[in-house]
């Protein structure tokens with residue numbers, strides 16, 4: 355019989371690497387199984403940067419998780435010799451009644467967060483590179499910035515290994531089941547691995563592992579694009595913060611230039627459906643390129659611009675676009691994290707810890723709102 359781990363993490367991307375770290379630091383004998391390599395570019399956790407913010411427009415219930423995550427990233431950063439987290443602040447712009455502006459202010463009020471309301475003229479005066487309509491407003495959040503996404507994943511795996519975790523790359527889990535004695539057994543392309551408990555963190559591949567739960571996850575293709583502009587003030591070193599615009603035709607966001615690739619810009623809204631995440635089309639599509647370029651032309655002042663790089667990534671959307679983190683209704687020794695809906699990376703340390711906590715008797719009470727209960731999935735309704 356194969357040796358038995360305390361816990362197996364299936365899928366070691368953004369969330370799985372955090373779960374691996376949490377389990378190892380809790381003293382568990384843990385194995386992570388990943389179908390690709392370290393911090394790879396084929397799932398949802400690549401493309402240089404991810405925004406981290408606290409005054410959460412999607413729902414105030416995320417605020418305690420964001421605060422805890424910020425502290426956790428600082429701790430991971432402290433143990434690392436490379437830069438992971440940069441606090442640049444975040445300017446969010448929209449009409450006063452837009453979802454983003456209203457949502458940021460609601461979270462800031464509920465948790466007494468320092469957020470500065472700005473008129474369009476104030477935004478343009480602080481960042482002359484931007485064009486803001488007179489009827490729009492800005493909300494600037496100081497405790498926000500970006501995470502170097504691949505470095506974060508690589509660091510979490512490295513720190514997990516330092517704490518005793520085992521990591522198996524290039525091994526795809528083909529199936530899993532729970533045996534009569536309660537062991538969770540994973541079959542990969544080359545072998546069989548068993549554990550007392552398991553965390554499933556398969557990102558866009560989640561439906562292949564927990565399709566029995568009927569979660570209606572929708573994977574969509576997202577493009578990230580980098581532009582060089584002939585303005586020195588688009589550089590982080592010259593004071594540009596991260597930015598997010600809630601426009602009537604979509605939500606667009608981006609990052610200051612941090613190297614020669616230039617400013618990174620992407621659209622949060624929209625995205626074409628992906629039927630097989632392994633086969634996602636990685637080409638730059640004209641329509642998406644044009645939408646982002648139109649946004650950049652509308653919002654930035656410059657005279658010359660050049661696309662330097664692009665990258666295709668995937669969102670896995672839940673029905674309500676909130677994360678789904680819970681125990682499997684039929685197998686309490688198995689937890690899962692999925693449906694991060696394009697905003698989950700910043701929370702990785704907290705979600706990873708919670709996923710381990712769910713199967714070790716130490717769940718995070720602040721994560722309760724992310725459970726299955728809201729989706730009316732009843733225990734026992736799943737596979738047989």
Ligand SMILES: Cc1cc2nc3c(=O)[nH]c(=O)nc-3n(C[C@H](O)[C@H](O)[C@H](O)COP(=O)(O)OP(=O)(O)OC[C@H]3O[C@@H](n4cnc5c(N)ncnc54)[C@H](O)[C@@H]3O)c2cc1C
Pocket residue numbers: 364365366367368369370387388389390396397398399400401403404405406525526527528555556557558559560576577578620667668669691692694695696697698699700701
């Ligand atoms: C373009 C883009 C921009 C984003 N911007 C932000 C942002 O600014 N801020 C933010 O907080 N979030 C953002 N997100 C969302 C965030 O990046 C994702 O929610 C998060 O990284 C997802 O992590 P994950 O672990 O669920 O998925 P992944 O990182 O894809 O990890 C899943 C892992 O499971 C592995 N796997 C799957 N099936 C198997 C199997 N059968 N066997 C073995 N291994 C398997 C995969 O190979 C993969 O490594 C963005 C996402 C994208 C795509």
